[in-house]
Amino acid sequence: xxxxxxxxxxxxxxxxxxxxxxxxxxxxxxxxxxxxxxxxxxxxxxxxxxxxxxxxxxxxxxxxxxxxxxxxxxxxxxxxxxxxxxxxxxxxxxxxxxxxxxxxxxxxxxxxxxxxxxxxxxxxxxxxxxxxxxxxxxxxxxxxxxxxxxxxxxxxxxxxxxxxxxxxxxxxxxxxxxxxxxxxxxxxxxxxxxxxxxxxxxxxxxxxxxxxxxxxxxxxxxxxxxxxxxxxxxxxxxxxxxxxxxxxxxxxxxxxxxxxxxxxxxxxxxxxxxxxxxxxxxxxxxxxxxxxxxxxxxxxxxxxxxxxxxxxxxxxxxxxxxxxxxxxxxxxxxxxxxxxxxxxxxxxxxxxxxxxxxxxxxxxxxxxxxxxxxxxxxxxxxxxxxxxxxxxxxxxxxxxxxxxxxxxxxx
Numbered sequence: 001x002x003x004x005x006x007x008x009x010x011x012x013x014x015x016x017x018x019x020x021x022x023x024x025x026x027x028x029x030x031x032x033x034x035x036x037x038x039x040x041x042x043x044x045x046x047x048x049x050x051x052x053x054x055x056x057x058x059x060x061x062x063x064x065x066x067x068x069x070x071x072x073x074x075x076x077x078x079x080x081x082x083x084x085x086x087x088x089x090x091x092x093x094x095x096x097x098x099x100x101x102x103x104x105x106x107x108x109x110x111x112x113x114x115x116x117x118x119x120x121x122x123x124x125x126x127x128x129x130x131x132x133x134x135x136x137x138x139x140x141x142x143x144x145x146x147x148x149x150x151x152x153x154x155x156x157x158x159x160x161x162x163x164x165x166x167x168x169x170x171x172x173x174x175x176x177x178x179x180x181x182x183x184x185x186x187x188x189x190x191x192x193x194x195x196x197x198x199x200x201x202x203x204x205x206x207x208x209x210x211x212x213x214x215x216x217x218x219x220x221x222x223x224x225x226x227x228x229x230x231x232x233x234x235x236x237x238x239x240x241x242x243x244x245x246x247x248x249x250x251x252x253x254x255x256x257x258x259x260x261x262x263x264x265x266x267x268x269x270x271x272x273x274x275x276x277x278x279x280x281x282x283x284x285x286x287x288x289x290x291x292x293x294x295x296x297x298x299x300x301x302x303x304x305x306x307x308x309x310x311x312x313x314x315x316x317x318x319x320x321x322x323x324x325x326x327x328x329x330x331x332x333x334x335x336x337x338x339x340x341x342x343x344x345x346x347x348x349x350x351x352x353x354x355x356x357x358x359x360x361x362x363x364x365x366x367x368x369x370x371x372x373x374x375x376x377x378x379x380x381x382x383x384x385x386x387x388x389x390x391x392x393x394x395x396x397x398x399x400x401x402x403x404x405x406x407x408x409x410x411x
Contacts (some may be wrong), residue, residue: 010352011402017359018095018395023387030088030111031078032384035367038085039133040282043137056135067379082128082172084389085115086153087276091389093160094396098403112161112170114156119173120146122200125180127151128175137257138204145200146280148174148185148209151177152216157361159219171223178220181213182232194235206253207240208265211272230280237276240269241288248295249311261311263300263321267328270296276334290337296328297343305346307354316368316379322354330401365391 015027038060039050049055063071089111105327119126127146134141141147160171187197187205190302195205196213207398214236221229226383244250251259269294277285299311308314332339358365364382371377382388 011398013352014355014398014402017355018216018392018399020359020363021365021388021392021395022095022363024095025088025105025384026391028078029080030085030382030384031080032084032131032382032388033069033076033078034081034084034130035064035383035386036060036072036134037071037076037079037128037132040076040079040131041071042077044074047299047306053135053140056133056140057137067377067381070382078384079321080114080118081131081133081385081389082115082118083130083150083153084385085111085118085391086150086157086407087130087385089115089157089392090153090160091392091396093157093164094400097164098400112157113225116173120144122146122180122184125176126180127177128154129322131279138255139199141199141201145199146180148156148181148196148213149198151180152212155216156219174220175224177269178181178217178224181217182229185213188239189232189235192235194232195238195239196236204253204255205239207243207250208252208268209330210236210240211269214277215272215275218276221280233276233280234282237273237285238284241273244288247299248291249299250292250295261300263307263309264318264324265294266296266300267321267361270361271328271331274331274337278335286337289335289379290339293332293339297340297347297354301343301347301350305343305348305350307347315369316370317354318368319358319365320390322351322358323387323390323394326353328395330397334370334401372397 003294006369010020010136017119025276039045039056040275041059044050063074063076089108092104092108092111095101097110097366118128118131120129128150129144129146130150131143131145150393152275155174158170158174158177162165162174170215181196184200187195187203198204198206198209214233217229218233243254250269251261252265271283273289276282277289300308302308306314307317307325309316309318309321325347329344332344360366360380360382365385365387366378366380367387368379368381369376
């Protein structure tokens with residue numbers, strides 16, 4: 001396999017770590033269990049208990065929180081998660097750009113084919129959802145229901161696939177996602193504000209979902225014939241940025257039980273704003289980006305640079321937050337905005353340490369490290385989407401960026 005870095009460095013370690021994970025996910029055919037897949041239990045699926053909203057919520061939370069994996073006892077099968085598939089596809093495309101290694105191209109084609117197999121046709125357009133029923137506090141989502149987050153990540157992967165391989169079918173599929181979002185996924189729209197919904201028919205206003213949709217649409221703006229699209233994206237940004245506090249904190253959503261501020265959703269929002277700014281040349285977003293980035297670096301990491309889960313709580317140390325930190329720090333470094341470079345360097349040191357202790361000798365990454373009563377406890381379950389897919393994409397971003405910088409220096 002082509003080596004993409006010139007000397008033994010932290011990036012070299014990251015490259016080796018990626019290869020171990022790559023072999024693991026290939027061996028498992030990109031399938032596995034999910035943090036929220038408890039409702040796939042064949043033990044309860046056809047019982048009266050399953051019809052009870054509170055039982056569904058309790059079953060999901062039990063499977064999510066328990067450090068012992070009871071899914072085999074509960075008859076929860078492994079499966080292919082479309083969002084994980086999109087992240088794996090994005091990662092393999094990054095690695096093909098870096099190495100020009102044919103195996104990444106072949107894996108990308110396989111993942112592209114699998115994603116096409118599980119698309120969900122709508123009255124207008126197409127979407128993607130999870131491979132399980134899902135009960136949240138705000139809504140219940142049966143399997144086969146598209147959601148905006150999964151659809152957008154598949155869309156991002158389709159655009160990259162089109163750019164790399166000039167595959168017009170991929171672009172046409174991405175256009176159909178745009179059609180689905182604009183036709184079904186707008187909760188509110190007025191002269192100044194617009195909010196995209198998470199699930200068709202539901203009214204929960206979640207900033208991460210809203211901005212992810214706006215971000216995707218901003219990347220599609222040059223491919224679709226719509227005079228209104230840019231204005232809709234701006235109104236979506238207005239809606240979510242209006243909920244930022246004076247300090248720069250950004251709650252998950254607008255409902256009373258969605259008012260927490262966590263690490264990775266804040267990072268997703270910053271990432272979306274930077275992409276939207278760059279895609280549409282909206283330089284007036286710079287002050288907001290700088291404000292939220294400053295809050296993110298100062299309040300969602302410890303003084304030593306360890307990623308906190310919430311702004312007011314360190315534990316659990318979560319692989320999802322670690323992975324997104326890799327991604328967003330890369331974007332922040334190249335975004336031409338003002339940020340705390342000293343703090344960023346501390347964070348990079350800490351997440352590299354996390355990388356080394358979270359990866360199992362078999363190649364996969366553990367879920368969480370928690371702390372109770374002064375003692376540390378590991379949850380070492382391998383989650384295909386929450387853990388493996390996200391860190392796969394995160395590591396590929398680091399490798400791609402490091403290799404790009406090496407090539408630039410050589411020119």
